[in-house]
Amino acid sequence: MKKGILFICLIIAAVCSLFIGVQSISIGDIFHLDETQKLVLWSTRVPRTVSLIIAGATSSVCGLIMQHLTQNKFVSPTTAGTMDSARLGILVAMVFFPNGSTLSRSLVAFLFAFMGTMLFVQLIQRLSHKDQVMVPLVGLMFGNIIGSVVTFFAYQLQLIQNMSSWLQGNFATVTRGGYELIYVTVPLLILAYLYAYHFTIAGMGKDLATGIGLNYQVVQLFGLAIVSLASSIILVTIGGLPFLGVIVPNIVSLYYGDQMKTTLWLAAGAGSLFLILCDILARAVIQPYEVPVSLVVGVIGSIIFILLLLKGAKK
Template sequence: MRKVLFGLVLIALIVLSLFVGVHSVSLRGVLVGDELQRLLLVKTRIPRTISLVLAGGMLSLSGKIMQHLMQNKFVSAGTIGMTDSARLGILFVMLFIPNGSILTRSLVAFIFSYLGVLLFLSLSRVLPKGDPMILPLTGVMFGNIIGSLATFLAYQNQLVQNLSSWLQGNFATVMAGSYELIYITIPVFFLLYLLGYQITVAGLGEEHATNLGLNYQKLQWIVFALVALGSSSVLIMVGSIPFLGVVVPNLVSLYYGDHLKNTVGLTVVSGSIFLLICDILARIIIAPYEIPVSVVVGVIGGILFLFILTRRKRT
Protein backbone atom coordinates (compact mmCIF):
# COMPACT_ATOMS: atom_id res chain seq x y z
CA MET A 1 0.00 0.00 0.00
CA ARG A 2 2.76 2.43 0.91
CA LYS A 3 4.45 1.78 -2.45
CA VAL A 4 1.26 2.77 -4.25
CA LEU A 5 0.95 5.90 -2.10
CA PHE A 6 4.56 6.90 -2.74
CA GLY A 7 4.05 6.28 -6.46
CA LEU A 8 0.94 8.50 -6.55
CA VAL A 9 2.75 11.31 -4.72
CA LEU A 10 5.64 11.05 -7.19
CA ILE A 11 3.29 11.22 -10.18
CA ALA A 12 1.47 14.24 -8.71
CA LEU A 13 4.76 16.08 -8.14
CA ILE A 14 5.97 15.24 -11.66
CA VAL A 15 2.81 16.76 -13.13
CA LEU A 16 3.15 19.82 -10.88
CA SER A 17 6.81 20.23 -11.87
CA LEU A 18 5.86 20.30 -15.55
CA PHE A 19 3.54 23.28 -15.12
CA VAL A 20 5.19 25.39 -12.38
CA GLY A 21 7.73 28.02 -13.34
CA VAL A 22 8.48 31.60 -14.33
CA HIS A 23 6.70 31.24 -17.66
CA SER A 24 3.13 30.05 -17.71
CA VAL A 25 2.54 26.57 -19.12
CA SER A 26 -0.90 25.00 -18.85
CA LEU A 27 -2.38 21.73 -20.05
CA ARG A 28 -5.07 23.67 -21.90
CA GLY A 29 -2.47 25.84 -23.65
CA VAL A 30 -0.52 22.79 -24.77
CA LEU A 31 -3.66 20.98 -25.99
CA VAL A 32 -4.94 23.96 -28.03
CA GLY A 33 -1.58 24.21 -29.77
CA ASP A 34 0.12 27.21 -28.13
CA GLU A 35 3.55 26.93 -29.74
CA LEU A 36 5.46 28.80 -27.00
CA GLN A 37 3.98 26.68 -24.23
CA ARG A 38 4.60 23.48 -26.16
CA LEU A 39 8.22 24.52 -26.76
CA LEU A 40 8.75 25.34 -23.08
CA LEU A 41 7.26 22.01 -22.06
CA VAL A 42 9.34 19.93 -24.46
CA LYS A 43 12.62 21.85 -24.27
CA THR A 44 12.82 22.73 -20.57
CA ARG A 45 10.11 21.38 -18.27
CA ILE A 46 10.21 17.72 -19.33
CA PRO A 47 14.06 17.52 -19.32
CA ARG A 48 14.15 19.31 -15.97
CA THR A 49 11.59 17.01 -14.38
CA ILE A 50 13.31 13.87 -15.70
CA SER A 51 16.62 15.16 -14.33
CA LEU A 52 15.05 15.83 -10.92
CA VAL A 53 13.57 12.32 -10.71
CA LEU A 54 16.80 10.58 -11.79
CA ALA A 55 19.14 12.78 -9.73
CA GLY A 56 17.08 12.47 -6.53
CA GLY A 57 16.77 8.70 -6.92
CA MET A 58 20.45 8.23 -7.77
CA LEU A 59 21.85 10.28 -4.89
CA SER A 60 19.50 8.63 -2.39
CA LEU A 61 20.28 5.11 -3.60
CA SER A 62 24.02 5.86 -3.61
CA GLY A 63 23.82 7.04 -0.02
CA LYS A 64 21.79 4.01 1.04
CA ILE A 65 24.23 1.54 -0.51
CA MET A 66 27.33 3.29 0.85
CA GLN A 67 25.80 3.36 4.33
CA HIS A 68 24.97 -0.34 4.09
CA LEU A 69 28.38 -1.42 2.80
CA MET A 70 30.35 0.73 5.25
CA GLN A 71 27.96 -0.06 8.13
CA ASN A 72 27.59 3.63 8.96
CA LYS A 73 24.40 5.69 8.72
CA PHE A 74 26.15 9.00 8.09
CA VAL A 75 28.26 8.37 5.00
CA SER A 76 27.35 9.55 1.51
CA ALA A 77 29.05 10.82 -1.63
CA GLY A 78 29.49 14.18 0.10
CA THR A 79 31.00 12.79 3.30
CA ILE A 80 33.65 10.42 1.95
CA GLY A 81 35.33 12.79 -0.50
CA MET A 82 33.62 11.48 -3.65
CA THR A 83 32.06 14.81 -4.61
CA ASP A 84 35.23 16.78 -3.87
CA SER A 85 37.31 14.32 -5.88
CA ALA A 86 34.94 14.71 -8.83
CA ARG A 87 35.29 18.51 -8.44
CA LEU A 88 39.06 18.15 -8.69
CA GLY A 89 38.53 16.09 -11.86
CA ILE A 90 36.38 18.84 -13.39
CA LEU A 91 39.08 21.39 -12.57
CA PHE A 92 41.65 19.10 -14.20
CA VAL A 93 39.61 19.17 -17.42
CA MET A 94 39.30 22.98 -17.25
CA LEU A 95 43.06 23.30 -16.90
CA PHE A 96 44.35 20.70 -19.32
CA ILE A 97 41.44 19.90 -21.68
CA PRO A 98 39.58 23.24 -21.86
CA ASN A 99 37.78 22.29 -25.06
CA GLY A 100 36.80 18.85 -23.80
CA SER A 101 33.24 17.66 -24.41
CA ILE A 102 30.70 17.00 -21.69
CA LEU A 103 31.49 13.30 -22.06
CA THR A 104 35.19 14.00 -21.43
CA ARG A 105 34.36 16.00 -18.31
CA SER A 106 32.13 13.21 -17.07
CA LEU A 107 34.73 10.52 -17.68
CA VAL A 108 37.47 12.45 -15.89
CA ALA A 109 35.12 13.33 -13.00
CA PHE A 110 34.20 9.65 -12.68
CA ILE A 111 37.86 8.56 -12.65
CA PHE A 112 38.79 11.14 -10.00
CA SER A 113 35.76 10.38 -7.83
CA TYR A 114 36.44 6.63 -8.00
CA LEU A 115 40.10 7.10 -7.12
CA GLY A 116 39.02 9.32 -4.24
CA VAL A 117 36.69 6.61 -2.94
CA LEU A 118 39.35 3.91 -3.18
CA LEU A 119 41.78 6.15 -1.30
CA PHE A 120 39.21 6.80 1.41
CA LEU A 121 38.41 3.09 1.70
CA SER A 122 42.09 2.42 2.31
CA LEU A 123 42.13 5.17 4.93
CA SER A 124 38.98 3.84 6.62
CA ARG A 125 40.65 0.50 7.33
CA VAL A 126 43.07 2.12 9.80
CA LEU A 127 40.46 4.24 11.60
CA PRO A 128 39.40 3.21 15.13
CA LYS A 129 36.10 1.34 15.29
CA GLY A 130 33.21 1.89 17.67
CA ASP A 131 32.22 5.52 17.23
CA PRO A 132 29.93 5.92 14.18
CA MET A 133 30.86 9.59 13.82
CA ILE A 134 34.58 8.96 13.23
CA LEU A 135 34.11 7.69 9.67
CA PRO A 136 31.96 10.57 8.33
CA LEU A 137 34.01 13.20 10.17
CA THR A 138 37.19 11.78 8.68
CA GLY A 139 35.48 11.71 5.30
CA VAL A 140 34.49 15.37 5.62
CA MET A 141 38.07 16.32 6.50
CA PHE A 142 39.38 14.16 3.65
CA GLY A 143 36.97 15.86 1.26
CA ASN A 144 37.89 19.31 2.58
CA ILE A 145 41.57 18.66 1.88
CA ILE A 146 40.80 17.68 -1.71
CA GLY A 147 38.34 20.57 -2.04
CA SER A 148 40.90 23.02 -0.69
CA LEU A 149 43.44 21.77 -3.22
CA ALA A 150 40.91 22.27 -6.00
CA THR A 151 40.07 25.77 -4.76
CA PHE A 152 43.76 26.72 -4.50
CA LEU A 153 44.42 25.56 -8.07
CA ALA A 154 41.29 27.36 -9.24
CA TYR A 155 42.48 30.61 -7.64
CA GLN A 156 45.91 30.17 -9.17
CA ASN A 157 44.39 29.86 -12.62
CA GLN A 158 41.48 32.31 -12.16
CA LEU A 159 38.85 29.58 -12.50
CA VAL A 160 37.08 29.94 -9.14
CA GLN A 161 33.96 31.53 -10.60
CA ASN A 162 33.75 28.97 -13.40
CA LEU A 163 34.15 26.07 -10.98
CA SER A 164 31.63 27.47 -8.48
CA SER A 165 28.96 28.19 -11.07
CA TRP A 166 29.46 24.77 -12.67
CA LEU A 167 29.02 22.89 -9.39
CA GLN A 168 26.19 24.83 -7.73
CA GLY A 169 23.13 22.59 -7.67
CA ASN A 170 20.67 24.17 -10.08
CA PHE A 171 18.16 22.69 -12.53
CA ALA A 172 17.24 25.99 -14.17
CA THR A 173 19.78 25.48 -16.96
CA VAL A 174 18.67 21.93 -17.84
CA MET A 175 17.48 21.84 -21.44
CA ALA A 176 16.85 19.29 -24.17
CA GLY A 177 20.10 18.47 -25.95
CA SER A 178 22.33 19.17 -22.95
CA TYR A 179 21.04 16.95 -20.15
CA GLU A 180 20.95 13.46 -21.69
CA LEU A 181 24.10 12.28 -19.92
CA ILE A 182 22.04 11.87 -16.75
CA TYR A 183 20.40 8.83 -18.40
CA ILE A 184 23.59 6.98 -17.39
CA THR A 185 21.93 6.64 -14.00
CA ILE A 186 19.29 4.27 -15.43
CA PRO A 187 21.66 1.32 -16.14
CA VAL A 188 23.40 2.13 -12.84
CA PHE A 189 20.04 1.72 -11.03
CA PHE A 190 19.51 -1.59 -12.82
CA LEU A 191 22.97 -2.99 -12.06
CA LEU A 192 22.81 -1.97 -8.40
CA TYR A 193 19.41 -3.66 -8.12
CA LEU A 194 20.82 -6.87 -9.63
CA LEU A 195 23.62 -6.75 -7.04
CA GLY A 196 21.09 -6.24 -4.24
CA TYR A 197 21.54 -9.69 -2.67
CA GLN A 198 25.35 -9.50 -2.68
CA ILE A 199 25.24 -5.97 -1.24
CA THR A 200 22.88 -7.17 1.51
CA VAL A 201 25.30 -9.97 2.41
CA ALA A 202 28.28 -7.58 2.29
CA GLY A 203 26.45 -5.34 4.78
CA LEU A 204 26.95 -8.05 7.41
CA GLY A 205 30.65 -7.17 7.46
CA GLU A 206 33.74 -8.39 5.65
CA GLU A 207 34.30 -11.44 7.85
CA HIS A 208 30.73 -12.75 7.63
CA ALA A 209 30.47 -12.01 3.90
CA THR A 210 33.74 -13.83 3.18
CA ASN A 211 32.60 -16.83 5.23
CA LEU A 212 29.47 -16.96 3.07
CA GLY A 213 31.63 -17.20 -0.06
CA LEU A 214 31.46 -13.57 -1.18
CA ASN A 215 34.48 -11.79 -2.63
CA TYR A 216 33.99 -8.75 -0.40
CA GLN A 217 36.74 -6.51 -1.79
CA LYS A 218 35.84 -7.17 -5.43
CA LEU A 219 32.19 -6.38 -4.71
CA GLN A 220 33.21 -3.14 -3.00
CA TRP A 221 35.23 -2.07 -6.04
CA ILE A 222 32.35 -2.83 -8.43
CA VAL A 223 29.64 -1.20 -6.31
CA PHE A 224 31.63 1.94 -5.57
CA ALA A 225 32.53 2.22 -9.26
CA LEU A 226 28.80 2.21 -10.09
CA VAL A 227 28.05 4.70 -7.32
CA ALA A 228 30.87 6.97 -8.50
CA LEU A 229 29.60 6.77 -12.10
CA GLY A 230 26.02 7.65 -11.14
CA SER A 231 26.98 10.40 -8.68
CA SER A 232 29.52 12.04 -11.00
CA SER A 233 26.99 12.12 -13.86
CA VAL A 234 24.55 13.95 -11.56
CA LEU A 235 27.30 16.35 -10.46
CA ILE A 236 28.26 17.14 -14.04
CA MET A 237 24.68 17.70 -15.16
CA VAL A 238 23.13 19.61 -12.25
CA GLY A 239 25.86 20.32 -9.68
CA SER A 240 26.23 19.39 -6.03
CA ILE A 241 23.11 18.62 -3.93
CA PRO A 242 23.88 18.59 -0.17
CA PHE A 243 22.40 16.28 2.49
CA LEU A 244 20.22 14.29 0.08
CA GLY A 245 22.33 11.12 0.20
CA VAL A 246 22.28 11.13 4.01
CA VAL A 247 18.83 12.41 4.92
CA VAL A 248 16.55 10.38 2.63
CA PRO A 249 18.06 6.90 3.31
CA ASN A 250 17.99 7.58 7.06
CA LEU A 251 14.36 8.71 7.02
CA VAL A 252 13.37 5.60 5.05
CA SER A 253 15.38 3.47 7.48
CA LEU A 254 13.74 5.07 10.53
CA TYR A 255 10.20 4.37 9.36
CA TYR A 256 10.53 1.27 7.15
CA GLY A 257 13.54 -0.62 8.50
CA ASP A 258 17.06 -1.37 7.32
CA HIS A 259 16.44 -4.34 5.00
CA LEU A 260 18.14 -3.24 1.78
CA LYS A 261 16.13 -5.34 -0.66
CA ASN A 262 12.80 -4.16 0.79
CA THR A 263 13.67 -0.47 0.92
CA VAL A 264 15.63 0.11 -2.30
CA GLY A 265 12.53 1.15 -4.25
CA LEU A 266 11.22 3.35 -1.42
CA THR A 267 14.61 5.04 -1.10
CA VAL A 268 14.78 5.84 -4.82
CA VAL A 269 11.21 7.17 -4.97
CA SER A 270 11.61 9.13 -1.72
CA GLY A 271 14.76 10.79 -3.06
CA SER A 272 12.93 11.83 -6.22
CA ILE A 273 9.98 13.15 -4.21
CA PHE A 274 12.23 15.12 -1.87
CA LEU A 275 14.18 16.75 -4.69
CA LEU A 276 11.02 17.55 -6.67
CA ILE A 277 9.48 19.28 -3.63
CA CYS A 278 12.66 21.31 -3.04
CA ASP A 279 12.87 22.32 -6.70
CA ILE A 280 9.23 23.40 -6.84
CA LEU A 281 9.78 25.50 -3.70
CA ALA A 282 12.90 26.99 -5.30
CA ARG A 283 10.74 28.19 -8.21
CA ILE A 284 7.91 29.75 -6.18
CA ILE A 285 9.47 31.18 -2.99
CA ILE A 286 10.61 34.44 -4.63
CA ALA A 287 8.80 34.13 -7.98
CA PRO A 288 9.39 35.26 -10.68
CA TYR A 289 13.00 34.71 -9.59
CA GLU A 290 14.41 31.29 -8.77
CA ILE A 291 16.62 30.07 -5.93
CA PRO A 292 19.24 27.38 -6.68
CA VAL A 293 17.74 24.09 -5.51
CA SER A 294 20.93 23.32 -3.54
CA VAL A 295 20.05 26.20 -1.19
CA VAL A 296 16.55 24.84 -0.49
CA VAL A 297 17.87 21.28 -0.09
CA GLY A 298 20.58 22.57 2.25
CA VAL A 299 18.08 24.31 4.54
CA ILE A 300 15.45 21.55 4.62
CA GLY A 301 18.09 18.80 4.62
CA GLY A 302 19.96 20.42 7.50
CA ILE A 303 16.79 20.57 9.62
CA LEU A 304 15.95 16.95 8.81
CA PHE A 305 19.52 15.88 9.57
CA LEU A 306 19.25 17.39 13.07
CA PHE A 307 15.92 15.58 13.51
CA ILE A 308 17.55 12.28 12.48
CA LEU A 309 20.44 12.81 14.91
CA THR A 310 18.07 13.40 17.82
CA ARG A 311 15.86 10.43 16.93
CA ARG A 312 18.80 8.04 16.61
CA LYS A 313 20.25 9.29 19.89
CA ARG A 314 16.97 8.45 21.66
CA THR A 315 16.80 4.99 20.10
Protein backbone atom coordinates in the same frame (compact mmCIF):
# COMPACT_ATOMS: atom_id res chain seq x y z
CA MET B 1 -0.26 0.53 0.46
CA LYS B 2 2.25 3.10 1.73
CA LYS B 3 4.53 2.30 -1.20
CA GLY B 4 1.69 3.08 -3.61
CA ILE B 5 1.03 6.41 -1.88
CA LEU B 6 4.70 7.36 -2.26
CA PHE B 7 4.71 6.82 -6.01
CA ILE B 8 1.31 8.50 -6.44
CA CYS B 9 2.74 11.55 -4.64
CA LEU B 10 5.77 11.38 -6.94
CA ILE B 11 3.56 11.40 -10.05
CA ILE B 12 1.53 14.33 -8.71
CA ALA B 13 4.69 16.30 -7.86
CA ALA B 14 6.17 15.57 -11.30
CA VAL B 15 3.01 16.81 -13.04
CA CYS B 16 2.98 19.97 -10.91
CA SER B 17 6.63 20.56 -11.81
CA LEU B 18 5.67 20.75 -15.48
CA PHE B 19 3.34 23.70 -14.91
CA ILE B 20 5.38 25.85 -12.52
CA GLY B 21 7.61 28.59 -13.91
CA VAL B 22 7.80 32.07 -15.38
CA GLN B 23 6.05 31.06 -18.60
CA SER B 24 2.39 30.48 -17.76
CA ILE B 25 1.21 26.99 -18.72
CA SER B 26 -1.95 25.65 -17.11
CA ILE B 27 -3.19 22.09 -17.06
CA GLY B 28 -6.38 23.22 -18.77
CA ASP B 29 -4.40 24.44 -21.77
CA ILE B 30 -2.42 21.23 -22.24
CA PHE B 31 -4.32 20.19 -25.39
CA HIS B 32 -4.24 23.58 -27.12
CA LEU B 33 -0.88 25.12 -26.40
CA ASP B 34 0.57 27.90 -28.52
CA GLU B 35 4.01 27.57 -30.12
CA THR B 36 5.80 29.34 -27.26
CA GLN B 37 4.18 27.14 -24.65
CA LYS B 38 5.03 23.99 -26.62
CA LEU B 39 8.64 25.11 -26.89
CA VAL B 40 8.89 25.80 -23.16
CA LEU B 41 7.15 22.55 -22.21
CA TRP B 42 9.17 20.17 -24.38
CA SER B 43 12.51 22.00 -24.35
CA THR B 44 12.77 22.90 -20.66
CA ARG B 45 9.95 21.69 -18.41
CA VAL B 46 9.93 18.03 -19.45
CA PRO B 47 13.77 17.69 -19.46
CA ARG B 48 13.90 19.45 -16.11
CA THR B 49 11.32 17.16 -14.51
CA VAL B 50 12.95 14.03 -15.95
CA SER B 51 16.32 15.21 -14.64
CA LEU B 52 14.83 15.84 -11.20
CA ILE B 53 13.42 12.32 -11.05
CA ILE B 54 16.64 10.65 -12.21
CA ALA B 55 19.00 12.84 -10.14
CA GLY B 56 16.95 12.39 -6.97
CA ALA B 57 16.73 8.63 -7.41
CA THR B 58 20.42 8.27 -8.29
CA SER B 59 21.68 10.38 -5.39
CA SER B 60 19.51 8.48 -2.93
CA VAL B 61 20.55 5.03 -4.20
CA CYS B 62 24.24 6.04 -4.19
CA GLY B 63 23.89 6.98 -0.54
CA LEU B 64 22.11 3.69 0.19
CA ILE B 65 24.92 1.66 -1.41
CA MET B 66 27.65 3.53 0.46
CA GLN B 67 25.86 3.13 3.77
CA HIS B 68 25.77 -0.63 3.29
CA LEU B 69 29.37 -0.92 2.11
CA THR B 70 30.73 1.21 4.96
CA GLN B 71 28.26 -0.10 7.56
CA ASN B 72 27.47 3.45 8.56
CA LYS B 73 24.13 5.23 8.21
CA PHE B 74 25.64 8.69 7.75
CA VAL B 75 27.97 8.01 4.84
CA SER B 76 27.11 9.19 1.34
CA PRO B 77 28.95 10.71 -1.65
CA THR B 78 28.67 14.15 -0.01
CA THR B 79 29.99 13.00 3.38
CA ALA B 80 32.75 10.68 2.15
CA GLY B 81 34.73 12.95 -0.16
CA THR B 82 33.33 11.37 -3.34
CA MET B 83 31.79 14.56 -4.70
CA ASP B 84 34.79 16.66 -3.69
CA SER B 85 37.12 14.21 -5.42
CA ALA B 86 34.92 14.43 -8.52
CA ARG B 87 35.24 18.23 -8.37
CA LEU B 88 39.01 17.84 -8.35
CA GLY B 89 38.71 15.67 -11.43
CA ILE B 90 36.58 18.28 -13.17
CA LEU B 91 39.17 20.94 -12.37
CA VAL B 92 41.88 18.73 -13.88
CA ALA B 93 39.72 18.20 -16.97
CA MET B 94 39.12 21.95 -17.32
CA VAL B 95 42.85 22.68 -17.09
CA PHE B 96 44.23 19.91 -19.30
CA PHE B 97 41.22 19.34 -21.59
CA PRO B 98 39.59 22.79 -21.86
CA ASN B 99 37.70 21.82 -25.01
CA GLY B 100 36.71 18.39 -23.76
CA SER B 101 33.15 17.15 -24.02
CA THR B 102 30.82 16.61 -21.09
CA LEU B 103 31.41 12.87 -21.40
CA SER B 104 35.20 13.23 -21.18
CA ARG B 105 34.88 15.47 -18.12
CA SER B 106 32.57 12.91 -16.55
CA LEU B 107 35.11 10.14 -17.12
CA VAL B 108 37.92 12.16 -15.53
CA ALA B 109 35.63 13.07 -12.64
CA PHE B 110 34.74 9.39 -12.24
CA LEU B 111 38.40 8.35 -11.99
CA PHE B 112 39.10 10.94 -9.30
CA ALA B 113 35.85 10.17 -7.47
CA PHE B 114 36.65 6.45 -7.41
CA MET B 115 40.19 7.02 -6.16
CA GLY B 116 39.00 9.50 -3.53
CA THR B 117 36.30 7.13 -2.31
CA MET B 118 38.75 4.24 -2.06
CA LEU B 119 41.13 6.46 -0.12
CA PHE B 120 38.30 7.33 2.29
CA VAL B 121 37.42 3.65 2.75
CA GLN B 122 41.06 2.85 3.52
CA LEU B 123 41.14 5.78 5.94
CA ILE B 124 38.12 4.71 7.99
CA GLN B 125 39.41 1.13 8.17
CA ARG B 126 42.35 2.49 10.17
CA LEU B 127 40.17 4.35 12.65
CA SER B 128 40.29 2.94 16.16
CA HIS B 129 36.76 4.18 16.92
CA LYS B 130 34.28 3.59 14.10
CA ASP B 131 31.11 4.88 15.75
CA GLN B 132 28.19 6.21 13.72
CA VAL B 133 29.12 9.86 14.26
CA MET B 134 32.91 9.75 13.88
CA VAL B 135 33.02 8.22 10.38
CA PRO B 136 30.91 10.89 8.60
CA LEU B 137 32.76 13.65 10.45
CA VAL B 138 36.06 12.24 9.20
CA GLY B 139 34.52 12.06 5.73
CA LEU B 140 33.43 15.69 5.88
CA MET B 141 36.91 16.76 6.96
CA PHE B 142 38.46 14.63 4.21
CA GLY B 143 36.14 16.20 1.64
CA ASN B 144 36.84 19.71 2.93
CA ILE B 145 40.58 19.16 2.52
CA ILE B 146 40.09 18.12 -1.10
CA GLY B 147 37.65 20.98 -1.62
CA SER B 148 40.21 23.43 -0.26
CA VAL B 149 42.79 22.13 -2.74
CA VAL B 150 40.27 22.55 -5.57
CA THR B 151 39.45 26.10 -4.46
CA PHE B 152 43.11 27.06 -4.15
CA PHE B 153 44.11 25.89 -7.63
CA ALA B 154 40.88 27.19 -9.18
CA TYR B 155 41.67 30.60 -7.68
CA GLN B 156 45.26 30.50 -8.90
CA LEU B 157 44.15 29.51 -12.39
CA GLN B 158 41.30 32.08 -12.44
CA LEU B 159 38.68 29.35 -12.69
CA ILE B 160 36.99 29.89 -9.34
CA GLN B 161 33.91 31.63 -10.73
CA ASN B 162 33.55 29.09 -13.50
CA MET B 163 33.85 26.18 -11.06
CA SER B 164 31.42 27.70 -8.56
CA SER B 165 28.70 28.49 -11.07
CA TRP B 166 29.08 25.29 -13.05
CA LEU B 167 29.06 22.89 -10.08
CA GLN B 168 26.22 24.53 -8.17
CA GLY B 169 23.15 22.29 -8.22
CA ASN B 170 20.69 24.10 -10.46
CA PHE B 171 18.07 22.70 -12.83
CA ALA B 172 17.30 26.06 -14.44
CA THR B 173 19.93 25.39 -17.11
CA VAL B 174 18.61 21.93 -18.00
CA THR B 175 17.36 21.97 -21.59
CA ARG B 176 16.79 19.49 -24.37
CA GLY B 177 20.09 18.45 -25.93
CA GLY B 178 22.18 19.29 -22.88
CA TYR B 179 21.08 16.86 -20.19
CA GLU B 180 20.86 13.47 -21.90
CA LEU B 181 24.08 12.18 -20.30
CA ILE B 182 22.09 11.74 -17.08
CA TYR B 183 20.32 8.77 -18.69
CA VAL B 184 23.55 6.79 -18.21
CA THR B 185 22.68 6.56 -14.51
CA VAL B 186 19.51 4.55 -15.26
CA PRO B 187 21.43 1.34 -16.15
CA LEU B 188 23.54 1.94 -13.05
CA LEU B 189 20.36 1.95 -10.93
CA ILE B 190 19.30 -1.32 -12.54
CA LEU B 191 22.73 -2.82 -11.79
CA ALA B 192 22.43 -1.65 -8.19
CA TYR B 193 19.09 -3.44 -7.91
CA LEU B 194 20.41 -6.65 -9.46
CA TYR B 195 23.28 -6.71 -6.95
CA ALA B 196 21.24 -5.37 -4.02
CA TYR B 197 21.39 -8.73 -2.24
CA HIS B 198 25.19 -8.75 -2.48
CA PHE B 199 25.39 -5.21 -1.08
CA THR B 200 23.10 -6.17 1.79
CA ILE B 201 25.34 -9.11 2.70
CA ALA B 202 28.46 -6.93 2.39
CA GLY B 203 26.81 -4.52 4.81
CA MET B 204 26.82 -7.23 7.47
CA GLY B 205 30.61 -7.13 7.68
CA LYS B 206 33.61 -8.54 5.87
CA ASP B 207 33.96 -11.64 8.05
CA LEU B 208 30.33 -12.68 7.74
CA ALA B 209 30.18 -11.94 4.02
CA THR B 210 33.37 -13.89 3.35
CA GLY B 211 32.16 -16.75 5.54
CA ILE B 212 29.08 -17.34 3.37
CA GLY B 213 31.09 -17.27 0.15
CA LEU B 214 30.81 -13.63 -0.98
CA ASN B 215 33.87 -12.04 -2.57
CA TYR B 216 33.79 -8.99 -0.32
CA GLN B 217 36.53 -7.01 -2.07
CA VAL B 218 35.01 -7.42 -5.53
CA VAL B 219 31.52 -6.44 -4.32
CA GLN B 220 32.93 -3.41 -2.52
CA LEU B 221 34.88 -2.25 -5.58
CA PHE B 222 31.87 -2.81 -7.83
CA GLY B 223 29.57 -0.86 -5.53
CA LEU B 224 31.98 2.03 -5.15
CA ALA B 225 32.47 2.12 -8.94
CA ILE B 226 28.69 2.46 -9.42
CA VAL B 227 28.55 5.23 -6.82
CA SER B 228 31.55 7.09 -8.25
CA LEU B 229 30.35 6.98 -11.86
CA ALA B 230 26.76 7.93 -11.01
CA SER B 231 27.86 10.75 -8.69
CA SER B 232 30.26 12.11 -11.32
CA ILE B 233 27.52 12.20 -13.96
CA ILE B 234 25.12 13.98 -11.60
CA LEU B 235 27.82 16.50 -10.68
CA VAL B 236 28.70 17.24 -14.31
CA THR B 237 25.14 17.49 -15.62
CA ILE B 238 23.34 19.00 -12.63
CA GLY B 239 25.78 19.98 -9.89
CA GLY B 240 26.04 19.17 -6.20
CA LEU B 241 23.02 18.04 -4.16
CA PRO B 242 24.21 18.03 -0.54
CA PHE B 243 22.87 15.59 2.07
CA LEU B 244 20.20 14.06 -0.18
CA GLY B 245 22.02 10.72 -0.22
CA VAL B 246 22.17 10.69 3.58
CA ILE B 247 18.73 11.68 4.78
CA VAL B 248 16.47 9.86 2.31
CA PRO B 249 17.95 6.33 2.78
CA ASN B 250 17.89 6.84 6.56
CA ILE B 251 14.24 7.84 6.58
CA VAL B 252 13.30 4.92 4.32
CA SER B 253 15.23 2.43 6.47
CA LEU B 254 13.39 3.63 9.58
CA TYR B 255 10.12 2.36 8.13
CA TYR B 256 11.14 -0.50 5.83
CA GLY B 257 14.35 -1.92 7.29
CA ASP B 258 17.78 -2.51 5.78
CA GLN B 259 17.04 -5.18 3.16
CA MET B 260 18.32 -3.31 0.11
CA LYS B 261 16.35 -5.41 -2.35
CA THR B 262 13.18 -4.08 -0.69
CA THR B 263 14.20 -0.50 -0.02
CA LEU B 264 16.16 0.43 -3.16
CA TRP B 265 13.22 1.54 -5.31
CA LEU B 266 11.53 3.10 -2.27
CA ALA B 267 14.66 5.14 -1.60
CA ALA B 268 14.83 6.07 -5.29
CA GLY B 269 11.20 7.21 -5.34
CA ALA B 270 11.55 9.12 -2.07
CA GLY B 271 14.72 10.82 -3.33
CA SER B 272 12.97 11.90 -6.53
CA LEU B 273 9.97 13.21 -4.61
CA PHE B 274 12.14 15.13 -2.15
CA LEU B 275 14.18 16.74 -4.93
CA ILE B 276 11.11 17.71 -6.97
CA LEU B 277 9.50 19.34 -3.92
CA CYS B 278 12.73 21.23 -3.19
CA ASP B 279 12.89 22.38 -6.82
CA ILE B 280 9.28 23.58 -6.73
CA LEU B 281 10.09 25.52 -3.57
CA ALA B 282 13.21 26.97 -5.23
CA ARG B 283 11.06 28.24 -8.11
CA ALA B 284 8.27 29.58 -5.93
CA VAL B 285 10.11 31.33 -3.11
CA ILE B 286 11.10 34.51 -5.02
CA GLN B 287 9.07 34.40 -8.23
CA PRO B 288 9.70 35.20 -11.06
CA TYR B 289 13.30 34.38 -10.08
CA GLU B 290 14.51 31.15 -8.55
CA VAL B 291 17.23 30.10 -6.14
CA PRO B 292 19.55 27.15 -6.85
CA VAL B 293 17.91 23.92 -5.76
CA SER B 294 21.16 22.92 -4.04
CA LEU B 295 20.57 25.76 -1.58
CA VAL B 296 17.11 24.48 -0.67
CA VAL B 297 18.30 20.87 -0.49
CA GLY B 298 21.29 21.94 1.60
CA VAL B 299 19.24 23.91 4.14
CA ILE B 300 16.55 21.27 4.60
CA GLY B 301 18.99 18.38 4.33
CA SER B 302 21.46 19.82 6.84
CA ILE B 303 18.72 20.24 9.45
CA ILE B 304 17.56 16.66 9.01
CA PHE B 305 21.18 15.46 8.94
CA ILE B 306 21.91 17.13 12.28
CA LEU B 307 18.79 15.58 13.80
CA LEU B 308 19.87 12.16 12.53
CA LEU B 309 23.38 12.71 13.92
CA LEU B 310 21.98 13.62 17.33
CA LYS B 311 19.75 10.58 17.27
CA GLY B 312 22.69 8.37 16.31
CA ALA B 313 24.88 9.89 19.03
CA LYS B 314 22.30 8.99 21.68
CA LYS B 315 22.32 5.31 20.72
